[in-house]
Amino acid sequence: IEDSMRGHDVFVIQPTSPPVNEHLMELFIILDALRRASAGRVTAVIPYYGYARKERKTQPREPISAKLVANFITLAGADRLLLFDLHAEAIEGFFDVPTDHLSPHRIFSEYLKTLNLKHLTIVAPDAGGGRRAEAVANDLGAPIAFGYKRRDDEQSVEVIAVSGDVKGRDCVVVEDIITTGGTVSKLAIALRQQGANRVLIAATHPVLTGDAMDRLRKADVEQVIVTDTVPIPAEKLGPPLTLLSVAPLLAEAIIRVHENRSVSELFQQ
Known part of the structure; x- marks a missing residue:
């Protein structure tokens, strides 16, 4: 990251679509770099959440990959998330940081x-x-x-x-x-x-x-x-x-998060 991020309110837009693992690793590295650059607040904007269909065990000895990915995103340095039409709303609960869930x-x-x-x-x-x-x-x-x-x-x-x-x-x-x-x-x-x-x-x-x-x-x-x-x-x-x-909706949500305004009001108008 070439420019100073110190104290900035940063939004990282990264869909984790196929190849999912490559895109996730890119996200983790960017989040880590921003955290080490002393960004004031980092919001991960994830239009498509990879591994969303693995939010629960359907057979013995299966991982709950959606939870694991949530742990990694938080550990890498995300302070909050903007998510878009999750496969299961319960995935929001996998994060220990604030989330906003947008609907299409x-x-x-x-x-x-x-x-x-x-x-x-x-x-x-x-x-x-x-x-x-x-x-x-x-x-x-x-x-x-x-x-x-x-x-x-x-x-x-x-x-x-x-x-x-x-x-x-x-x-x-x-x-x-x-x-x-x-x-x-x-x-x-x-x-x-x-x-x-x-x-x-x-x-x-x-x-x-x-x-x-x-x-x-x-x-x-x-x-x-x-x-x-x-x-x-x-x-x-x-x-x-x-x-x-979805760009207009994401843009309005980003503005509202930056200005500390309600995002849920977007769906009550």
Whole structure:
């Protein structure tokens, strides 16, 4: 770090998207350098939190990697964090420093209002995504449906039913992370089988590994609406992908933290 940081209020913006370990190590080194440079306060701004899906043990002898990463970030020198649509809200509790958790629901709902959607239903892929879907549904005054899935292993998900009124309706599946696209693709197919009219997906973090985009196209998804919390390779851009920016929301949150104003008020207006 070439410039003096002594006494400064510093914000380090670093998404920990793939390659996750490289990006995490970069973050740790920068935080350590700022701490040793006597920065007044250091806020780690993490639009995408790597290892977020490992917030609990699902099998014996598994690590809780999300907690371990939180320990490392704090140890490296972060005084507070700005986080964006965590896979599980409980991850906030893994940190021993103040955190602010930003939600993308206004970004999605404002965009969806520009589309000519009729008889709209918001769909949560599972019960765990209910609060995320509810936030978008409340903005739009739409009902909610739920998908029920059986996870055979980490990369294979079978949707077996959809609970809620979807027949003849335009459905928007609200998800936090798309990795392989397996969950949302099978849910889209299930929605079609139950008579849904149009099917769109709104997902915050487009990790999009392997042939995820091919799966989504084969599922006849009209639009996959994502944000720029994760860099997307040029070859994956274009239909059906629609990219929305989180920059204005992050910028406003950073200003509020710097001025010691409420961040939660952003979602109460």
